[in-house]
């Protein structure tokens with residue numbers, strides 16, 4: 001079976017020539033959850049934006065391909081690319097407040113996309129949205145649909161966004177740290193909801209996080225990203241059983257555990273960082289040579 | 293739930309007071325021939341410089357007194373309101389349409405569209421506005437439509453600057469990105485997602501601009517560059533009042549009070565409307 005999303009050798013640069021993505025390769029099979037883990041600034045969000053076609057205008061893709069559902073995104077006409085991405089993907093964003101339009105009610109915001117973009121009838125869209133609100137355990141859909149975003153709690157807003165993401169039955173969802181902006185107690189519920197809906201709908205997810213605990217709970221595959229470079233790629237179970245890259249081991253050591261609450265205070269080892277820096281430099285030199 | 297919240301907050305005294313004065317002044321202007329106690333143009337040398345009603349020597353029917361030609365001040369103020377409101381609405385709406393559209397485009401699309409529009413605004417704002425207005429009217433010729441045109445030509449930049457900044461802020465929000473991912477076109481996003489979020493500011497600016505237009509019109513009338521008919525204008529009355537300040541202070545003071553109240557009411561009304569239009573502030 002062909003991959004739902006296949007990224008091969010993707011590199012992107014900033015105007016100053018700095019590479020933010022360094023020959024990234026990763027794939028997400030249909031119905032699979034791939035976690036993309038790495039520290040802040042590693043380029044996780046960049047990868048998500050590249051796939052969804054919303055990279056900042058200052059970031060330029062200089063090599064590599066992205067294949068969504070068998071279609072090479074780079075070869076498609078921009079308009080056809082937008083249509084494909086709009087129909088087959090969705091985003092569950094990090095900040096559920098700014099991801100909703102503050103001056104529009106929830107109901108029209110949710111149905112609009114189904115009606116205007118996908119051409120559903122208003123009734124069908126409404127039924128569908130209510131069904132999804134039920135799936136994300138919103139018990140008073142009438143109130144929620146009539147509300148403005150600021151009238152809902154953060155957890156409610158994220159439920160709404162999850163419902164909206166699954167509503168059009170996308171094949172791929174990019175979830176960019178969907179629980180980071182939420183209370184700890186709400187984080188667990190939201191994570192469980194995403195896992196549940198993912199299983200029921202069989203949607204592939206590229207799950208961006210910096211939390212290895214979340215990786216273990218939700219994903220089948222992991223890519224570890226450092227400075228825009230995938231340093232390790234494995235089955236989730238295999239990664240936790242035997243991490244190969246020193247950086248992965250350092251990340252694991254830095255993840256807090258109940259048995260060792262002070263572990264999170266350990267910084268990543270100097271020698272590991274030095275090794276990573278050398279690896280990045282070598283990769284950049286190897287990359288520059290063929291390009292002059 | 294919505295009804296309950298609105299009932300709890302009420303409309304606010306600001307909106308009531310400002311809106312009340314504006315409504316009163318507007319109705320009086322519209323129905324001027326019916327409500328004005330006298331003919332605003334009728335001169336009567338027997339009645340010159342009558343004081344307002346509470347002073348000795350006042351005549352019934354001439355509530356705010358008369359000017360040095362014996363014309364009824366209240367009637368002149370009521371009729372003067374007609375030109376004030378016509379200029380306020382026409383000039384402010386024209387400035388708003390041009391300025392908001394360009395501001396929205398500059399703020400949302402950015403890039404070269406923004407660079408061109410922002411440069412034009414910078415050049416425009418380099419002119420001192422009152423001098424600019426006098427110059428424009430001198431070129432366009434006096435008359436109602438050239439006054440309106442001059443004010444719109446000068447003041448669209450006020451809308452453009454504010455709306456550009458707001459649209460730019462909104463365009464960086466995730467919901468705009470979400471709409472792009474969903475497949476909406478750029479213009480559709482600008483109109484459906486960004487515009488509703490800048491409407492409260494447009495409304496507030498529009499109301500403020502109406503007040504400003506009234507002041508500019510009064511200044512132009514004051515320097516005798518506005519509407520060159522016999523119709524009374526607030527600025528014209530002020531100019532006449534200034535000449536007879538020692539004999540009849542009321543001819544200067546009442547139009548000034550009317551002007552200030554109206555301009556303040558427009559700005560307060562705009563602010564109050566803005567909070568009512570904004571779902572977050574409301």
Ligand SMILES: Nc1ncnc2c1ncn2[C@@H]1O[C@H](COP(=O)(O)OP(=O)(O)OP(=O)(O)O)[C@@H](O)[C@H]1O
Nearest residue numbers: 014020039040041042043044045046047056058210
């Ligand atoms: N609009 C932009 N223009 C230029 N560079 C950017 C822009 N946004 C982010 N970057 C840079 O790109 C790199 C990758 O950023 P990205 O947001 O993808 O990191 P991330 O892994 O998602 O981090 P976080 O966990 O903080 O969200 C960072 O070094 C960042 O400084």
Ligand SMILES: [Mg+2]
Nearest residue numbers: 044045046176
């Ligand atoms: Mg990020």
